[in-house]
Amino acid sequence: DAMVIQNPRYQVTQFGKPVTLSCSQTLNHNVMYWYQQKSSQAPKLLFHYYDKDFNNEADTPDNFQSRRPNTSFCFLDIRSPGLGDAAMYLCATSSLGGWGETQYFGPGTRLLVL
């Protein structure tokens, strides 16, 4: 049973061409996160939502935006992708109050910028 779903799994875009990655969840979790992970590096938190409350990390480039229209869906918009934005993008969810408040990750979207 898929719990955190990311589409597409692979995305190819052109330098400077806007791209949107999507994430959906069936867990009804309050919190949704977007991470960027480059090869052999730690996942880096870009931003997260607590319900509709948006929290941007201080070092997240302005090129990255996010939308959460409802509990189930969250989108990552990259307005003008650069070559350095090629990475795996991971969506995760968690629920406040649960044991360990574990983050559940989706399978990720691997972005290639040409």
Next chain:
Amino acid sequence: GQNIDQPTEMTATEGAIVQINCTYQTSGFNGLFWYQQHAGEAPTFLSYNVLDGLEEKGRFSSFLSRSKGYSYLLLKELQMKDSASYLCAVRDQGGYQKVTFGIGTKLQVIP
């Protein structure tokens, strides 16, 4: 902020036991996670420690010492499928559960 250190690579033999260490320096602490990540896949949850001591779950155990800023993940009876990266992650004390990940330890299990 958080600073998390773990070895970048380890090699161990199938059937053996391996211990992966993690040290952290934090401005606040509210739990430590271990995740397993196979190449090209998303991290999957292994364990969570918020109090000192050992948590055992099948072949995997995790230990925490808050006073020392230290944790380890112990894998017993290693299997080839355990070849993966193991990420140590620390959660902040306040705010919106921000979790900071270490770079991960790439474990190779050899026959």
